Amino acid sequence: MTTDIYVPRDASALSLGAEAVARAIAVEARARRVDVRIVRNGSRGLYWLEPMVEVATPAGRVAYGSVKAADVASLFAANFLSGGAHPLSQGLTEEIPYLKSQQRLTAARVGVIDPTSIADYVASGGYQGLRKALAMTQAEIVQAVLDSGLRGRGGAAFPTGIKWKTVLDQNAAQKYVTCNADEGDSGTFSDRMLMEGDPLTLIEGMTIAGIAVGATQGYIYLRVEYPHAYATLNEALNAARQARYLGPDVMGSGRKFELEVRLGAGAYICGEETSMLESLEGKRGEIRVRPPLPAIKGLFGQPTVVNNVVTLATVPIILDRGSEFYRNFGTGKSRGTLPLQLAGNVRRGGLIERAFGLSLRELLYDYGGGSASGRPIRAVQVGGPLGAYIPASQFDTAIDYEALTAIGALLGHGGVVVFDDTVDMAQMARFAMEFCAIESCGKCTPCRIGSIRGVEVIDRIIAGVERERNLGLLADLCETMLQGSLCGLGGMTPFPVQSILKHFAEDFQASARH
Amino acid sequence: MQPLTDIQRQAVLRIVAEHKSRPGPLIEILHGVQAGLGYVPAGAVPLIAAELNLSRAEVHGVVTFYHFFRDHPVGRHVVRLCRAESCQAMAGGALGEHAKKRLGIDFHETTADGAFTLEPVYCLGNCACSPAMMIDGDLFGRVTAQSFDDIVAARDRPT
Numbered sequence: 055m056t057t058d059i060y061v062p063r064d065a066s067a068l069s070l071g072a073e074a075v076a077r078a079i080a081v082e083a084r085a086r087r088v089d090v091r092i093v094r095n096g097s098r099g100l101y102w103l104e105p106m107v108e109v110a111t112p113a114g115r116v117a118y119g120s121v122k123a124a125d126v127a128s129l130f131a132a133n134f135l136s137g138g139a140h141p142l143s144q145g146l147t148e149e150i151p152y153l154k155s156q157q158r159l160t161a162a163r164v165g166v167i168d169p170t171s172i173a174d175y176v177a178s179g180g181y182q183g184l185r186k187a188l189a190m191t192q193a194e195i196v197q198a199v200l201d202s203g204l205r206g207r208g209g210a211a212f213p214t215g216i217k218w219k220t221v222l223d224q225n226a227a228q229k230y231v232t233c234n235a236d237e238g239d240s241g242t243f244s245d246r247m248l249m250e251g252d253p254l255t256l257i258e259g260m261t262i263a264g265i266a267v268g269a270t271q272g273y274i275y276l277r278v279e280y281p282h283a284y285a286t287l288n289e290a291l292n293a294a295r296q297a298r299y300l301g302p303d304v305m306g307s308g309r310k311f312e313l314e315v316r317l318g319a320g321a322y323i324c325g326e327e328t329s330m331l332e333s334l335e336g337k338r339g340e341i342r343v344r345p346p347l348p349a350i351k352g353l354f355g356q357p358t359v360v361n362n363v364v365t366l367a368t369v370p371i372i373l374d375r376g377s378e379f380y381r382n383f384g385t386g387k388s389r390g391t392l393p394l395q396l397a398g399n400v401r402r403g404g405l406i407e408r409a410f411g412l413s414l415r416e417l418l419y420d421y422g423g424g425s426a427s428g429r430p431i432r433a434v435q436v437g438g439p440l441g442a443y444i445p446a447s448q449f450d451t452a453i454d455y456e457a458l459t460a461i462g463a464l465l466g467h468g469g470v471v472v473f474d475d476t477v478d479m480a481q482m483a484r485f486a487m488e489f490c491a492i493e494s495c496g497k498c499t500p501c502r503i504g505s506i507r508g509v510e511v512i513d514r515i516i517a518g519v520e521r522e523r524n525l526g527l528l529a530d531l532c533e534t535m536l537q538g539s540l541c542g543l544g545g546m547t548p549f550p551v552q553s554i555l556k557h558f559a560e561d562f563q564a565s566a567r568h
Numbered sequence: 569m570q571p572l573t574d575i576q577r578q579a580v581l582r583i584v585a586e587h588k589s590r591p592g593p594l595i596e597i598l599h600g601v602q603a604g605l606g607y608v609p610a611g612a613v614p615l616i617a618a619e620l621n622l623s624r625a626e627v628h629g630v631v632t633f634y635h636f637f638r639d640h641p642v643g644r645h646v647v648r649l650c651r652a653e654s655c656q657a658m659a660g661g662a663l664g665e666h667a668k669k670r671l672g673i674d675f676h677e678t679t680a681d682g683a684f685t686l687e688p689v690y691c692l693g694n695c696a697c698s699p700a701m702m703i704d705g706d707l708f709g710r711v712t713a714q715s716f717d718d719i720v721a722a723r724d725r726p727t
Contacts, residue, residue: 337592
């Protein structure tokens with residue numbers, strides 16, 4: 055009998071030695087003459103357990119982690135092919151509390167299936183959303199997305215259905231669907247996990263979007279820092295084309311939708327939608343002045359849907375299970391679930407998909423288990439490099455769009471980076487400005503010049519030079535960048551800086567003393 | 569400006585021909601050139617511009633806008649060390665200092681023997697396993713000074 059063994063091909067799992075583990079399992083199985091099939095799945099997102107090996111048993115999949123190549127012989131000796139006891143055993147995967155307490159809708163298949171197998175995908179409910187969409191009118195599909203309450207998961211949280219409706223309402227010979235996979239925020243990796251672990255869900259979501267708005271061509275704009283996702287996406291695209299889920303006759307419907315991946319070239323700004331469109335056209339990623347909106351004049355001047363990976367990958371389940379099903383998760387105006395990403399100085403980092411409303415404290419301590427260093431958690435940065443730093447006194451805040459806005463923070467793409475009490479927050483404020491200076495597209499002055507002046511002013515404050523005067527100058531500069539920048543890079547870089555001035559001002563004073 | 573060698577010229581023309589008919593092909597072409605030649609030589613700029621009916625300034629502008637493209641050769645192995653917040657929270661700063669010391673170079677520099685180039689990168693998406701780095705497309709997580717030395721030593725072996 056053949057036993058299925060799952061060893062992730064997810065980039066993070068590979069970064070911890072998953073390839074060597076897979077090789078060792080193959081070698082050991084041959085030596086012991088046992089029949090195994092090694093499936094290279096995505097990651098379940100329990101990253102402190104990676105490389106996490108799973109074995110399919112009659113009782114369900116049993117997890118072992120974190121496995122090193124040197125552990126493989128002892129796993130075979132412990133009869134892990136039947137789920138045998140071993141110090142690395144985590145029991146049934148689905149029963150691991152970190153996973154069991156989650157509500158995985160968008161990431162339901164990530165880490166479960168072979169990411170490039172159409173058969174696996176369809177057997178686990180894949181392409182049901184597209185099948186239903188093809189039986190609906192375009193307006194009905196858009197209405198379903200609108201009714202679900204889905205908002206852009208890339209960071210801007212704009213209602214997806216409204217964007218789609220705008221594109222649908224345009225008369226144009228050519229329309230486009232583009233996927234923003236330029237996941238540049240530090241502390242985020244949910245797009246990467248989806249593309250590496252379940253790319254067909256993204257492909258299905260984009261196909262539905264194309265059918266809904268009348269676009270026949272799609273592009274995935276992927277950051278060059280994700281070579282593993284690039285390989286997996288292309289394998290999945292080929293599989294979808296061969297099985298006629300993509301191409302001139304999608305699922306025999308007579309409708310056309312083509313899709314390809316384009317690589318970025320290391321520019322954070324290309325995660326801004328108009329900059330991404332410029333880059334897709336092969337140009338410098340300088341942002342465009344809005345209006346016109348991309349939904350009206352987007353890629354090559356045509357009406358274009360621009361959505362993030364998680365947003366598009368959530369569409370299939372909405373079409374399959376219905377708007378009601380999806381909007382019943384969540385709270386207030388934050389409907390559905392969000393794949394949160396827990397990173398930085400945390401004991402159990404990973405992907406946590408839950409309905410909106412979980413508190414930061416639950417995320418950091420119940421899931422994260424506190425800091426990796428064992429020291430007190432002093433601050434978390436939520437929403438990437440443009441997000442505010444939140445002090446421990448505000449950890450009871452709920453993780454939803456409105457609650458975070460109410461404390462002057464933002465959710466962004468759902469990344470949470472944890473810092474312990476050794477962090478120098480004055481340096482983090484400096485880094486926010488430095489990062490903006492490195493990544494500014496240069497089009498507008500507040501961002502291009504303001505960020506450089508920001509680094510200089512913070513350096514003077516840290517050095518204790520005319521402290522009060524320079525603190526006033528920094529406050530003014532933040533205001534200018536906020537009000538005067540053309541896009542979110544310059545316009546939001548002040549958020550982390552201002553949050554540090556508000557909650558961690560003592561770090562500027564400490565620096566001034568020496 | 570150093571003129572292209574015949575081999576380089578042929579390679580650039582071949583890559584341009586491969587992508588020319590696609591919409592917005594310039595960045596795809598630059599990726600192809602850098603993958604093939606290791607960098608985008610200044611001499612390739614007028615050639616690509618003429619083939620795509622763009623100005624030299626437009627092509628030069630794109631090459632210089634993106635951090636990933638470079639106009640000079642680099643070492644045999646490119647070490648990209650993450651400098652972003654999540655890695656900073658896990659002593660990425662100290663790892664950067666160690667890397668510079670071990671390789672004897674600063675960021676954006678290449679070792680005298682041409683073995684390594686050290687580049688900063690802002691996020692590799694490996695944030696739950698910080699600090700992270702990538703060498704020649706291979707990703708590493710939870711990197712320590714010791715594991716950095718081991719990884720580098722394994723690449724440095726004469727072949």
